[in-house]
Amino acid sequence: MAANDFSEIARQFVEFYYNQFDSDRKGLASLYREQSMLTFESGSVLGAGPIVEKLSSLPFEKVKHQVSTLDSQPTVEGGILILITGALLVDEEQRPMNFTQAFQLMRDPSGGYFVFNDIFKLIFG
Template identity: 65%
Template sequence: MADFATIGQQFVQFYYNTFDVDRKNLAGLYRDNSMLTFESAAVAGTAGIIEKLVSLPFQKVEHRVDTLDAQPSSEAGGILVLVTGALKVDEEQKPMSYTQVFQLNPDGAGSYYIFNDIFKIIYSAA
């Protein structure tokens, strides 16, 4: 079993690659007890989460991960991952900063699923 930092990195790479190619394919990463808070709108369960992600008002999206930090989050083997980065949507040239936190829980079959997911766009501090 890889360490939590490696798992966090592999997960993040897979997550954003999948998101940017076809975000409905993220369904395999969620479960019925998963939670997503996207720009402060809360949804739960795989179906609700994918419906929310697919309904976002853009066709193309490109995420860039700038930083990633991980910690063990539970005795059960959970992993907390905090990402900061930038994304561009559709033909917009100007990237937006974002932060996203995941708690990954073991799925009992040697892999992980997303239990917690909170996403926020970051606006300028000034």
Template identity: 45%
Template sequence: MDPDAVAKAFVEHYYSTFDANRAGLANLYQDGSMLTFEGQKIMGSQNIVAKLTSLPFQQCQHAITTVDCQPSGPAGGMLVFVSGNLQLAGEQHALKFSQVSLCLFSAYLYFH
């Protein structure tokens, strides 16, 4: 399977879910997953989703500019770099954002 195509599909799923229903991201994380957000390290699926759902905005729209993928590890994982614009409801100007994710495979694709 083409890693770039997998990364693109994953990114589309992740950000469309983030924009519509952040709690729906829970199945992409596991208990050993970690999110580092502005220097804060958050461990575990429930804690990560709690952080994402507590962000100070309810509605947003991501516009992806780049998706770069680097295959990583013997189990077919991948390192994914995403950049783009984040439009918050009620704001005139979009914010720039970037995110790096290490995706590992088990029975399902998940973040680590």
């Protein structure tokens, strides 16, 4: 995989992220850094520790993300912006909820990617 193939990196990131989220949210910690920010619905938290604490505290046991669309663009400093739309199934609920989520990945000094920005919103109506 060429390092500059942002759309392929975005696709692999999203597949990894939701598989990890849906199996063990605590395992997402390695994707965030101290300067990472998560906005989940209306609340924002800063830093890998608080972000994973927030994600782990969400009031459901079982969760499954289904990705409907995935778009990405290159950003500054080698970053990648990703916009996802999809559906979320939690616990025994039969009706999926629509969601949208934006990620900005940035590179750390080793060349790996981490989540700099993460905004998650449920869609009503």
